[in-house]
Amino acid sequence: MSEKENNFPPLPKFIPLKPCFYQNFSDEIPVEHQVLVKRIYRLWMFYCATLGVNLVACLAWWIGGGYGANFGLAFLWLLLFSPCAYVCWFRPVYKAFRADSSFNFMAFFFIFGAQFVLTVLQAIGFSNWGACGWLAAISFFQSNVGAAVVMLLPAIMFSMSAAMIAISLVKVHRIYRGAGGSLQKAQTEWNSGTWRNPPSREAQYNNFSGNSLPEYPTVPSYPGSSGQWP
Numbered sequence: 001m002s003e004k005e006n007n008f009p010p011l012p013k014f015i016p017l018k019p020c021f022y023q024n025f026s027d028e029i030p031v032e033h034q035v036l037v038k039r040i041y042r043l044w045m046f047y048c049a050t051l052g053v054n055l056v057a058c059l060a061w062w063i064g065g066g067y068g069a070n071f072g073l074a075f076l077w078l079l080l081f082s083p084c085a086y087v088c089w090f091r092p093v094y095k096a097f098r099a100d101s102s103f104n105f106m107a108f109f110f111i112f113g114a115q116f117v118l119t120v121l122q123a124i125g126f127s128n129w130g131a132c133g134w135l136a137a138i139s140f141f142q143s144n145v146g147a148a149v150v151m152l153l154p155a156i157m158f159s160m161s162a163a164m165i166a167i168s169l170v171k172v173h174r175i176y177r178g179a180g181g182s183l184q185k186a187q188t189e190w191n192s193g194t195w196r197n198p199p200s201r202e203a204q205y206n207n208f209s210g211n212s213l214p215e216y217p218t219v220p221s222y223p224g225s226s227g228q229w230p
Helices: 031-063 068-099 104-123 134-142 144-179 183-192 201-212
Strands: none
Touching: 031 068, 068 104, 104 144, 104 201, 134 144, 144 201
C-alpha cells in the first residue's frame, strides 16, 4: 500500500508549507460513526468562527470605550485556540474512531471536557478575559448600545458552542462505553506504545484475515459425491 499523502490543512500551492495531517472521513472512519465525527469537525470550525467574531466584537468594545487589552487577548485566543483545538481534541477523536483507540478516547474526553469549561467561561464573559460574553455585553449597554449589540453575537455563539460540546461529549462517551471501552484498555495502549501510531481498522482487519483464513487451491471432493452440487 502506498503511503497516504497529507491533505490538511489545504494550503495554496504558492505557500512553501505542506499539510500536516491526512484526513478522509469516508476512507478512515467507520460508516456508522462518520456523521458524528463530521459534526465534531464542523463544531471545531464553528468554534474557530466564534473566535473570529469575538475578535471583531472586542474591537467594537475597544472603539466604544473599553480596554484594548481585550482585543489583544482575543487576537491571541484566535491564533492559539484554533490550531490547538484541532490538534488537541479533534485529532484524538478522529484517531479514536479510526483505530478504536482507548487512549485517544481518554485524551479526547479529558481535553474536550476542559474545552467545555473554557467555552462556558468565555460565554459568561468575565472582564479582561478577551471574550465578549453575556456579562461584558449586557453591562456595556450603558456605555455604547451599538458596540454592546455587536458584543452579543459572540456571547450567543459561545453559548451555542458550549451546548454542542456537551452534547458531543455525551454521545461519544455513550458509544465508547457501549463498545466496552475502559481506562484499563487505555493504560494497556500506553504501556505497549501503540497509542503513538495506532493501526487503522482496515489494517487490523487485513492483518487478521491474512493470518487466519486458510487457502484451498481446489474444491475438496468428498466420498459419495460427483463433485457437483445436487
